[in-house]
Amino acid sequence: MPRIEVGGATPYTVTVEHGALKRARVPQQRAALIVDAGLPGGVVQQAQAAFQPELTLEVPSGDACKTAEVWSRVLSRLATANLPRDGAVIGLGGGATTDLAGFVAASYLRGVAYYSAPTTLLGMVDAAVGGKTGINLPEGKNLVGAFWPPRAVWCDPDVLNSLPPAVFREGAAEAYKHGLISDPTLLARVLSPDFRPDHPDFETTLADAIAVKAGVVTRDLTEQGERAYLNFGHTLAHAIEAVTHHGTSHGDAVGYGLHYAALLSRELGGSDLSGHTRRFLAWQQPKPLPDLNFDELNSYMARDKKADSVGVRFVLLHDLAQPYLTRVPDDVLRRVYAVWQTEVSPERLTV
The missing domain is CATH 1.20.1090.10 (Dehydroquinate synthase-like - alpha domain)
Known part of the structure; x- marks a missing residue:
């Protein structure tokens, strides 16, 4: 079971393991689960059984959720439910969902605990790790946000089996990018027929791709230098x-x-x-x-x-x-x- 340690002022662990979502837990007694509305019901049920949230909020799939309107609506739901300062927000979905959920956590009561459970390859390799959260504006992508590292990240290859092949290949772009900028061994591995969630070597390749970003953000969380290379x-x-x-x-x-x-x-x-x-x-x-x-x-x-x-x-x-x-x-x-x-x-x- 690969476990990737992300250092810095607020260190956390990224767990890469088949079945990780079923075994994930948060210590907070009260939590809100923000989920991508397009997720299969079985994935949402697994997360609900693991986290026992008192509130589950669906948001639109993809970048349609990364708007000021959706962000404001979710914050209002948390306030109506009286989620306390020692509560938690958990993001379940692709990179857009975890970006939004992280920004909600960073904004609500000036910051509550955040946990990330990405369900796409793109989300696992890129968005869920590094503490960048945010939403888009009509003028451009990711122009509003905050650095708010998660307390933990769970990357479960089993949930990737439900992705359409085209969506899986989309996510591979970030893993391939990590090969270009840091670990050239990833280039051949990403394009290999073995790069699929049910292959025994997939966990290792996924963890190695995540480790590239984890190392960079440990050294440069707020993009003062090296982190820019991830772009x-x-x-x-x-x-x-x-x-x-x-x-x-x-x-x-x-x-x-x-x-x-x-x-x-x-x-x-x-x-x-x-x-x-x-x-x-x-x-x-x-x-x-x-x-x-x-x-x-x-x-x-x-x-x-x-x-x-x-x-x-x-x-x-x-x-x-x-x-x-x-x-x-x-x-x-x-x-x-x-x-x-x-x-x-x-x-x-x-x-």
């Missing part, structure tokens, strides 16, 4: 999500964004890693993109959370496991975008 591929990805009004899933957008970042890295003198990202896209088979205007995307990239008063910055790679943060001139962004557009056309993304 490799995300600058364009978040812009795609915004421009398509979340018609493109986060995992698909990250897959596309990884390839753009690899092409930018090559353009600025780094090793040509675009073969890796092209291979991932061919495996992932993301939904085709609509025709996207560079200038519209660029306006959203300028609002990216890595931007500062001078302008937008990108995470790029000198080589595998050698990330860096830099500014990229607009003419380079535009030129490489034209190359990227051609390479991510559906007819080019064949296995």
Whole structure:
């Protein structure tokens, strides 16, 4: 049973184990369970049996839950139920659900205990670990939030068996990204036929992918330096999500964004890693993109959370496991975008 320790001022453990959800417990006597409305009933029942919440609140699936309206409505329900300061909030669902639930916990009574039980591969590898919580605005993704680490995280591979194959592949984008920026052994393992929840080696690969993020956030919780590297591929990805009004899933957008970042890295003198990202896209088979205007995307990239008063910055790679943060001139962004557009056309993304 892999157990990953996340350090820092408020350390916690990430448990990666088949059956972890059934065995999960919280010490608080009163808890609210925030669940993705699209979850299978059996998963919700397992969580309710484990946590014994006095209140279960359903929220919309995906980014539809990451709005000020949903956040406010959930807070009102907690207040109506008189959840006390020594109570707890538990998030059960994909990355969007755990982002919202964490922000609810950070906001309610100026902060109550938070626990995370992600039910998607994307949520396990990325959103549930690291303490970033938040919601979106019409102007961009994750523009409102707080750093609020969970008290514990339970990653149960058994719950992934119910995911449609396309949703599972979406989540693999974050694991593959961790291979590019830190642990290159993950690249082949993610694309292997063995990368499936029922394979004996899956727990180890999942834990290794999570460990990359755990190590980074232990050293840099509030993104003063190294944590920015976790956003490799995300600058364009978040812009795609915004421009398509979340018609493109986060995992698909990250897959596309990884390839753009690899092409930018090559353009600025780094090793040509675009073969890796092209291979991932061919495996992932993301939904085709609509025709996207560079200038519209660029306006959203300028609002990216890595931007500062001078302008937008990108995470790029000198080589595998050698990330860096830099500014990229607009003419380079535009030129490489034209190359990227051609390479991510559906007819080019064949296995």
